[in-house]
Amino acid sequence: MKRRSIVKYAAVAAALSLGVTACGGGSGSSDAKTSGTVRVTLANHVWTDGIKAAIPEFEKATGLKVELTQLGEDQLSDQYNVKLNAGSDEIDVMMYRPLQEGKAFAKNGYLADLTSKVSADSNWDWKDYQDGPVKASTVDGKVVGVPIITEREVLYYRKDLLAAAGVQVPKTMDELEAAAKKISASNPDTAGFVARTGKSAAVTQFSSFLYSFGGDFVDASGKSAVGSDAAKKAYSFYGGLIKNYGPKNVSTDMSWPEAMAIFTQGKAAFYTEADSLYKNATDPAKSKVSDKVGFAALPAGPAGSKPYNIPSWGLAVNKASSNQDNAWKFIQWATSKDRTLAAQKAGVPGPRASVWADPAGTSTYPQDLADAIAASAKTGVGHDRPEVVTVGKAREIVGAPIVATITGADASAAADTANDAFQKFLDSEKK
Amino acid sequence: MTVLNQTTDSRTAAAPAPAPRRRKPLATRAYKVFRVVALIAVVLFLVAPLFWMLLASFKTNVDIYDTGKSFFFTPTGENYANVLQRNNYFVFIFNSFWVAFVSTALSLVLGVPAAYAMSRFTMHRSALVVLMARVIPGVSLLVPWYYVFSNLKMVGGFEVLILSHMFVALPLIVYIMMSYFDSMPLELEESAQVDGLTPIGAFRRITLPLSVAGIATAGILSFIFSWNNFMFALVLSGSKTKTLPVAIFDFVSYASIDWGGLMAAATVVTIPIMIIALFTQKYIVSGLTAGATKG
Numbered sequence: 001m002k003r004r005s006i007v008k009y010a011a012v013a014a015a016l017s018l019g020v021t022a023c024g025g026g027s028g029s030s031d032a033k034t035s036g037t038v039r040v041t042l043a044n045h046v047w048t049d050g051i052k053a054a055i056p057e058f059e060k061a062t063g064l065k066v067e068l069t070q071l072g073e074d075q076l077s078d079q080y081n082v083k084l085n086a087g088s089d090e091i092d093v094m095m096y097r098p099l100q101e102g103k104a105f106a107k108n109g110y111l112a113d114l115t116s117k118v119s120a121d122s123n124w125d126w127k128d129y130q131d132g133p134v135k136a137s138t139v140d141g142k143v144v145g146v147p148i149i150t151e152r153e154v155l156y157y158r159k160d161l162l163a164a165a166g167v168q169v170p171k172t173m174d175e176l177e178a179a180a181k182k183i184s185a186s187n188p189d190t191a192g193f194v195a196r197t198g199k200s201a202a203v204t205q206f207s208s209f210l211y212s213f214g215g216d217f218v219d220a221s222g223k224s225a226v227g228s229d230a231a232k233k234a235y236s237f238y239g240g241l242i243k244n245y246g247p248k249n250v251s252t253d254m255s256w257p258e259a260m261a262i263f264t265q266g267k268a269a270f271y272t273e274a275d276s277l278y279k280n281a282t283d284p285a286k287s288k289v290s291d292k293v294g295f296a297a298l299p300a301g302p303a304g305s306k307p308y309n310i311p312s313w314g315l316a317v318n319k320a321s322s323n324q325d326n327a328w329k330f331i332q333w334a335t336s337k338d339r340t341l342a343a344q345k346a347g348v349p350g351p352r353a354s355v356w357a358d359p360a361g362t363s364t365y366p367q368d369l370a371d372a373i374a375a376s377a378k379t380g381v382g383h384d385r386p387e388v389v390t391v392g393k394a395r396e397i398v399g400a401p402i403v404a405t406i407t408g409a410d411a412s413a414a415a416d417t418a419n420d421a422f423q424k425f426l427d428s429e430k431k
Numbered sequence: 432m433t434v435l436n437q438t439t440d441s442r443t444a445a446a447p448a449p450a451p452r453r454r455k456p457l458a459t460r461a462y463k464v465f466r467v468v469a470l471i472a473v474v475l476f477l478v479a480p481l482f483w484m485l486l487a488s489f490k491t492n493v494d495i496y497d498t499g500k501s502f503f504f505t506p507t508g509e510n511y512a513n514v515l516q517r518n519n520y521f522v523f524i525f526n527s528f529w530v531a532f533v534s535t536a537l538s539l540v541l542g543v544p545a546a547y548a549m550s551r552f553t554m555h556r557s558a559l560v561v562l563m564a565r566v567i568p569g570v571s572l573l574v575p576w577y578y579v580f581s582n583l584k585m586v587g588g589f590e591v592l593i594l595s596h597m598f599v600a601l602p603l604i605v606y607i608m609m610s611y612f613d614s615m616p617l618e619l620e621e622s623a624q625v626d627g628l629t630p631i632g633a634f635r636r637i638t639l640p641l642s643v644a645g646i647a648t649a650g651i652l653s654f655i656f657s658w659n660n661f662m663f664a665l666v667l668s669g670s671k672t673k674t675l676p677v678a679i680f681d682f683v684s685y686a687s688i689d690w691g692g693l694m695a696a697a698t699v700v701t702i703p704i705m706i707i708a709l710f711t712q713k714y715i716v717s718g719l720t721a722g723a724t725k726g
Contacts, residue, residue: 044684072680
């Protein structure tokens with residue numbers, strides 16, 4: 001009796017779900033499977049605004065039609081995880097973050113192999129791309145993406161505060177600390193130094209300090225290196241700067257919008273951040289100190305000045321797309337030298353060496369920023385976070401000692417704890 | 432913020448005043464003071480973010496971060512012009528409204544009779560199956576849904592959004608209405624049947640008109656859910672059917688956040704639902720408690 005009624009329920013449920021799907025069958029959105037349409041998914045970005053405005057040119061030149069979807073960074077990521085996981089062919093070109101999700105996407109087979117395509121056209125010129133970004137867009141020897149936007153960590157500083165305190169723009173980490181100390185001592189309301197403090201958010205900006213102190217997240221043999229002496233010194237230095245000379249009652253949950261706000265409200269003298277965010281500091285609509293901001297290359301640590309130089313965004317082709325050739329045509333156009341120059345002029349640092357060498361490429365940048373970028377591109381490291389599959393989790397682990405140091409805990413002990421956890425994490429990823 | 436601190440201070444000061452029993456008037460007065468203070472504290476706490484949002488929507492991006500200009504600043508209408516004109520928010524408002532309206536209406540049409548049947552014929556296991564749909568986290572359904580609906584070429588249309596919202600709205604409505612029908616005396620229908628109505632006729636002419644408050648509650652709650660839903664719309668909507676909660680993120684870019692625009696958009700999203708809730712609050716409260724005192 002009981003069993004029979006369960007069967008009955010199951011039957012009813014099945015019939016219902018069939019009915020529901022049958023109802024919806026015929027209708028629905030426009031069918032875009034025709035190969036003349038390229039479906040492009042992009043993140044909200046200044047770069048995207050420029051491309052969006054120029055798309056009619058592309059459509060006119062090629063006769064193709066572009067269907068554009070635009071989303072916020074995290075929403076885009078969520079959407080990829082659902083849609084690509086379901087094997088969707090509704091996306092042809094996808095804007096993605098090579099270092100955050102590139103490895104995971106490539107391992108899951110979401111990204112088409114572009115190796116032969118990038119080297120086929122010498123006019124488009126793959127060799128023109130800087131080494132760091134190229135390395136970050138390559139997984140297991142295969143090119144899976146074309147970098148479009150790059151960034152390096154630079155030092156933002158307040159010209160007026162430095163002049164008032166009589167200090168020079170710091171060239172080394174020691175000078176930076178001394179200058180931050182001096183300025184915060186003489187200006188009680190102003191912090192000497194500010195930077196990201198959030199466990200995960202700070203990892204990328206901490207990475208340049210780590211490299212400049214001679215460390216890295218993973219050593220040459222693939223073992224965790226966040227417990228090394230160099231790493232311990234870097235943690236203690238970065239956290240110490242914020243603890244000792246940072247804003248009072250500093251939150252340990254700051255990403256760039258919060259840290260940038262402190263700087264642009266005139267409440268800090270030094271700030272280390274990605275150069276791609278510079279317009280937030282120099283635009284009078286967003287910054288109270290827009291005319292007093294100076295830029296310099298990251299100060300040198302014991303191992304020199306080694307900021308990251310990474311592609312924050314790239315374009316890739318969905319492996320399940322049945323429209324890959326047209327998708328490539330779009331990428332080729334969107335990443336051409338002309339388009340890269342146009343984007344760079346609009347404030348989006350690009351990955352092409354020739355555009356940086358061209359005076360027009362830096363014409364819209366503050367001169368000191370252009371110099372800092374040029375110096376950073378030479379010494380830059382090609383990653384700003386652990387190069388693993390589950391980047392989000394790794395960032396939480398290696399970022400923990402940053403927060404610990406800021407709150408006054410022992411950097412060395414926190415780094416040891418993180419080192420064990422990170423090693424376990426690396427082992428689990430190898431399986 | 433300082434106001435908040437003060438109120439919590441005075442609350443702790445007022446709290447340890449349980450006067451002896453015989454001096455009742457003083458105790459009730461202390462209680463009254465405590466009540467008012469506590470109410471103010473809670474209301475401030477709840478309203479503060481909304482108030483901040485409203486203020487920020489009239490500020491420029493520089494002023495939003497300026498603590499000196501928290502309350503006194505030169506207001507600008509630029510953010511609203513940006514939201515309503517340049518970003519074409521009326522389309523998103525319509526999308527949100529249409530999806531919420533249709534999914535709620537269809538859920539009511541299906542859910543109210545179903546709840547009636549389950550209540551009157553004590554179909555506990557059916558009720559359990561319906562409840563299951565409410566218990567399963569929606570996010571776990573997204574991938575299979577997307578797979579099914581994209582193969583049916585439905586992704587990006589209104590139908591799929593409406594269906595997905597009904598999946599949550601229907602159980603909600605069924606459960607509210609079940610407890611409502613449970614509380615309604617069976618004798619009413621029996622006497623209606625004695626007077627010659629069929630069971631369905633009794634439902635239609637007697638029970639249904641008496642359940643308007645409950646139906647209103649269920650409908651409003653389901654409408655609010657649908658209006659606020661982000662997750663389903665993120666994956667299942669297309670550029671033409673984008674709803675408000677998804678569209679709000681257009682103000683967040685990788686290297687810049689337009690806080691003013693974001694707050695203006697958030698205000699635009701919040702105000703319609705607040706107005707609806709204010710005017711129908713009577714129903715929500717009475718409808719929710721209606722099933723509580725069954726017996």
